[in-house]
Amino acid sequence: MKSVLDKWWIGWAAAVAVVLCSFLWLWLRPPATEPDRQRDYLASSVCLLTGADGVRGTQATPVWAGMQHASQATLVKVSHVAISGDETVDNAATFLAGMAQGRCDLLLAVGEVPTQAVLSTAAKFPGTRFVVVGVPGAGPVRAVGGDAAAVRELVEQFADGQ
CATH class of the missing domain: 1.20.5 (Single alpha-helices involved in coiled-coils or other helix-helix interfaces)
Incomplete structure (x- = not known):
């Protein structure tokens, strides 16, 4: 037992x-x-200045889409700022100055008021490259077409040539 x-x-x-x-x-x-979700972005950034409609405006939507596609391909940081308050060139120039001084190496503008602000203010910020979308550029301001493919190519060239 x-x-x-x-x-x-x-x-x-x-x-x-x-x-x-x-x-x-x-x-x-x-x-x-978990898989790493962090993206290691490049040190430079591309910013978009729009009217009050932001990236939902008819002119800004394809531009923002092109910027996002380029960001995925090149890892350049992209952001956008919509003008708030009065849609005047002086008010837009305030937003433009903040973007140029703060964080934007390449600044795109789309829409009548943001474009006028860039054309009248760009010379004050020689360290920032400026591009107007859909209208002719002047002086230190380059111009690009308003479709997503043109903007994507521009941002990719910027990222490659930093």
Whole structure:
């Protein structure tokens, strides 16, 4: 009878050890890592100045789409700012100055008021490249067509030639 009890305790102890080891393995194992969602962007950035409609405006939508596609291909940072308040050239120039001084290496403008602000103010910011969309440029301001493909090509060239 003693030999049967000895075997029963050995089996029971083995079962407890397996359960305990399984629990410890599940509890102490390192967590599963998720795929890295972080994108390592380039140091330079491209910004879009729009009218009050923002990137939902009819002229700005394809420009923003082209900028986003170029960002995915080149990892250049893109952002946009819509003019708020009065849609005047002076007010737009305030937004433009903030963008040029703060974070934008290439600044695109789309729409009548943002474009006029760029054409009248760009010379004050020699460290920033300016592009107007859909209208002729002048002086230090370059012009590009208003379709997504043209804007994408422009931003990709910028990213390549930093």
